[in-house]
Amino acid sequence: MWRSILAAQDLLKRGYYWSIASGTKVQVWGDSWLPDNSNRLIITPPIAGFDEIKVDELITEGLWREDFIRDKFMARDADLILYIPLPMSSREDQISWSFDARGEYTARSGYGALRCFRQSAALVASDVDSNFVWAQLWKVTTPPKILNFAWRAARNCLPTRFALTIRHVDTPMCCPICRSEPETTLHALVECVATRDVWDESGLAMLQGNFGSFVDWLATMFAYCDSVVFAKYLAVCWGLWWRRNDIVWNGRIRHSQQVVNGCFTMLESWFHANETLATAVTVPSYSSKWQKPDYGWIKINVDGAVFPDKGAIGAVFRDH
Numbered sequence: 664m665w666r667s668i669l670a671a672q673d674l675l676k677r678g679y680y681w682s683i684a685s686g687t688k689v690q691v692w693g694d695s696w697l698p699d700n701s702n703r704l705i706i707t708p709p710i711a712g713f714d715e716i717k718v719d720e721l722i723t724e725g726l727w728r729e730d731f732i733r734d735k736f737m738a739r740d741a742d743l744i745l746y747i748p749l750p751m752s753s754r755e756d757q758i759s760w761s762f763d764a765r766g767e768y769t770a771r772s773g774y775g776a777l778r779c780f781r782q783s784a785a786l787v788a789s790d791v792d793s794n795f796v797w798a799q800l801w802k803v804t805t806p807p808k809i810l811n812f813a814w815r816a817a818r819n820c821l822p823t824r825f826a827l828t829i830r831h832v833d834t835p836m837c838c839p840i841c842r843s844e845p846e847t848t849l850h851a852l853v854e855c856v857a858t859r860d861v862w863d864e865s866g867l868a869m870l871q872g873n874f875g876s877f878v879d880w881l882a883t884m885f886a887y888c889d890s891v892v893f894a895k896y897l898a899v900c901w902g903l904w905w906r907r908n909d910i911v912w913n914g915r916i917r918h919s920q921q922v923v924n925g926c927f928t929m930l931e932s933w934f935h936a937n938e939t940l941a942t943a944v945t946v947p948s949y950s951s952k953w954q955k956p957d958y959g960w961i962k963i964n965v966d967g968a969v970f971p972d973k974g975a976i977g978a979v980f981r982d983h
């Protein structure tokens with residue numbers, strides 16, 4: 664009980680931040696108010712005599728006291744403070760919740776934030792999981808671009824809003840499509856309501872469960888289906904990421920049918936091309952007995968071997 668209350672308190676501290684206007688309500692040290700999603704607190708050690716001041720003491724006549732700020736704060740803090748635009752008219756400081764597009768706290772966004780923090784902690788300690796998934800992924804017969812995508816997704820390397828935020832990019836953390844939860848990889852590819860139509864269209868069953876991360880989901884799905892079906896799940900994830908980017912960058916929403924047809928057609932053509940290739944490169948049968956060349960020809964037989972520290976090659980030239 665106490666542990667969950669403390670966890671909730673910590674969550675609130677990490678999720679809330681002040682939008683500065685007059686600066687009269689906000690404590691310089693201790694309150695979250697800098698425009699840095701990964702750490703909104705001042706990192707300059709408190710200065711004796713100034714440690715209780717409010718932000719309004721850094722403002723004079725509607726402007727930041729730049730010389731004073733540069734003199735008293737570390738460069739990172741000073742740059743962030745001076746980056747904050749001050750309003751033209753006088754108004755109150757406002758508190759906002761960073762996990763919701765409108766800045767309002769809701770139970771849903773609170774829960775999403777809590778899961779986010781858990782996922783970020785899990786990601787740090789998920790090398791075993793990702794090694795396991797890596798080993799499993801290589802068993803799946805699928806186009807290299809999908810394999811590469813799945814690996815990047817499993818390692819949290821896709822530039823989701825959440826991943827960008829923990830890499831100190833100043834961007835809203837919430838999903839750019841549903842705007843109701845932080846956009847993690849798991850959210851973007853599996854849990855976002857905006858993915859439902861595509862998963863329904865694919866005909867692939869979606870397991871209900873409380874997955875901790877995308878790696879968790881991948882590992883569960885891999886245990887649940889064979890590698891041919893698993894390749895389809897990966898292809899749909901790839902298609903969903905492609906659709907998400909098209910919405911974010913081009914404002915274009917692809918119909919679910921178009922997304923699923925695109926993924927499955929690509930998958931089938933790749934399988935077909937590989938089958939054709941496999942047939943084309945089958946080694947023709949040949950006689951194992953050496954035969955001398957015809958008159959006027961030279962036959963060259965070669966062999967080679969490579970060792971960790973050296974290599975060797977040999978050749979024999981024979982005429983008729």
Ligand SMILES: [Zn+2]
Nearest residue numbers: 838841842855
């Ligand atoms: Zn969403």
